[in-house]
Amino acid sequence: MIDNLPQLEADALATITAAADSEQLTDVQTDVVGKGAPLTLARRDLGSLPPEDRKAAGQALNEVRARIEQALETRRSEIAAVERVAQMETERLDLTEVSESAHIGHAHIVTQAWEALEDVFAGMGFRVAEGPQVETDWHNFDALNIPPGHPARDGFDTIYVEHGEPGSTLLRTHTSPVQIRAMLTQEPPIYIVAPGRVFRRDTADSTHLSVFQQIEGLVIDKGISLADLAGTIEAFTDSYFGSDFSSRLRPNHFPFTEPSAEFDIQLPDGSWLELGGCGMVHPNVLKAGGIDPEEWSGFAFGFGIDRLAMMKFGVDDIREAFTNDIRFIRQF
Numbered sequence: 001m002i003d004n005l006p007q008l009e010a011d012a013l014a015t016i017t018a019a020a021d022s023e024q025l026t027d028v029q030t031d032v033v034g035k036g037a038p039l040t041l042a043r044r045d046l047g048s049l050p051p052e053d054r055k056a057a058g059q060a061l062n063e064v065r066a067r068i069e070q071a072l073e074t075r076r077s078e079i080a081a082v083e084r085v086a087q088m089e090t091e092r093l094d095l096t097e098v099s100e101s102a103h104i105g106h107a108h109i110v111t112q113a114w115e116a117l118e119d120v121f122a123g124m125g126f127r128v129a130e131g132p133q134v135e136t137d138w139h140n141f142d143a144l145n146i147p148p149g150h151p152a153r154d155g156f157d158t159i160y161v162e163h164g165e166p167g168s169t170l171l172r173t174h175t176s177p178v179q180i181r182a183m184l185t186q187e188p189p190i191y192i193v194a195p196g197r198v199f200r201r202d203t204a205d206s207t208h209l210s211v212f213q214q215i216e217g218l219v220i221d222k223g224i225s226l227a228d229l230a231g232t233i234e235a236f237t238d239s240y241f242g243s244d245f246s247s248r249l250r251p252n253h254f255p256f257t258e259p260s261a262e263f264d265i266q267l268p269d270g271s272w273l274e275l276g277g278c279g280m281v282h283p284n285v286l287k288a289g290g291i292d293p294e295e296w297s298g299f300a301f302g303f304g305i306d307r308l309a310m311m312k313f314g315v316d317d318i319r320e321a322f323t324n325d326i327r328f329i330r331q332f
C-alpha cells in the first residue's frame, strides 16, 4: 500500500481536478480521504510495520493527505466561484432592460388631437387659455348675448348644478364662456385658444356623448375683419390636416357673433366635414367683456375635438373611445 503512495496521490489529484461541480467533488472527497479511502486504511496498517519504519511512513502518509486536502480545498473554491457566476447569470434582474411583453401606455386619441391642435394654434401665435367647467349662467349665456328666455338657450340642453340661486350655476355647454373670462382679465390685443370639456344633456349615440371636448378661438385686435377669420380657418386647415384639405364658411346664426358662419373642411376625396361655428364677435359680447366695440373688433370660432379625433383615427362610434377597452385603446 505504502509502495503505491505516489500513484495513489497522483490518482487522487486527477479525480479532484476532474470533479465538475460541488456534488461530484463531495463524492470524490469521500473516495480519497473518507473513512473507507485507501489513504485512511493505510494509516491503520502502519501498526503492522517494523517500529523503525513507522515514523517515516506515517509522515509520508500525512504529507500526502495534507496535499490531497489542499487540492480538495482549492478545487472546492474554484467550483464555488464558477457556480456563483452561473447563478447570478440565471437569477439576474436587469432593471434597465425593457421586456418585449411590457406595454407602454400612450395618450388617448382625444388628448392626442387636443395637443396637436394646441401646437398648431401656438405656431400661429395663439396662447392657450382655460376656464372652469362649472360655470355661471351669466358667463355661459347672458354675457354671450343669450339673455334669460332667449330661444338659443333651449338648444343647449343645459345641465344645472345646485349651487347659489336656482339656475345660476351650470356645467358649461360650450367653451365660449372662456371668451368672456379672457376679455375680462386681459387687455387686447387678445389671441387665445381654449380647449376644454363641455357638457350637455344628450342621449349618447355614435356621434354624441353628453361629455365632450371643444376648442374655442378668440382674436381681439384693431381692424380685424371677416377676411382674417376666413384666412385663419384656412391656415389652420392647412397646418392641421395638410395642404390637400381646404375650408369654407357657410352663413349661420349664433347670438354671440355677427355675422356668423358654420365652417366645413373639404377632404381630399371631395367630401365635406362640418366642423364648427365662427363669426365676428358681437358688440354686446365685447361690451360684456369690458371692451369698447368702437375701438376693437374680433372673431371667434369653436369646434369639437372628439369629432376631429374620430375622423383622424377612423373611429365610427365615439362611445368606443371612452369605454376604456384596452383592445380599442392599443390600436392608436
Ligand code: PHE
Binding pocket: 173, 174, 175, 176, 254, 257, 276, 277, 278, 279, 300, 301, 302, 303
Ligand atoms: N359655441 C358654439 C357651439 O358650441 C360654437 C361657436 C364658437 C360659434 C364661437 C361661434 C363662435 O356651438
